[in-house]
Amino acid sequence: MTDRKKIQVDVYVRLDASETGREVSFRIPDDIPQHELLDKGYAIDGNSALTGVSAYGTGEDFVSLADALREQQQSLRTWLDEKGYTVVFK
Numbered sequence: 001m002t003d004r005k006k007i008q009v010d011v012y013v014r015l016d017a018s019e020t021g022r023e024v025s026f027r028i029p030d031d032i033p034q035h036e037l038l039d040k041g042y043a044i045d046g047n048s049a050l051t052g053v054s055a056y057g058t059g060e061d062f063v064s065l066a067d068a069l070r071e072q073q074q075s076l077r078t079w080l081d082e083k084g085y086t087v088v089f090k
Contacts, residue, residue: 008086008088012024012026013069013090022053022065026050028049032083073089
């Protein structure tokens with residue numbers, strides 16, 4: 001990472017079409033190759049990247065929507081921070 005000022009990436013969390021999960025999306029920074037986004041599990045929609053988040057597992061392995069969303073947000077924030085970006089969730 002260079003010494004440049006970190007550029008802010010706004011990340012949006014919205015209710016998905018099923019109303020049981022969430023969609024997380026952000027505008028793709030110019031210096032992030034599309035293949036990296038695909039490898040990270042994001043779909044590409046024009047100049048935006050998005051992924052779906054929902055509860056998963058059963059019984060003792062059940063992960064709530066809130067926990068699944070937090071895991072995804074933390075992973076995204078860490079990755080973009082390593083790339084030199086500041087993440088703001090909206």
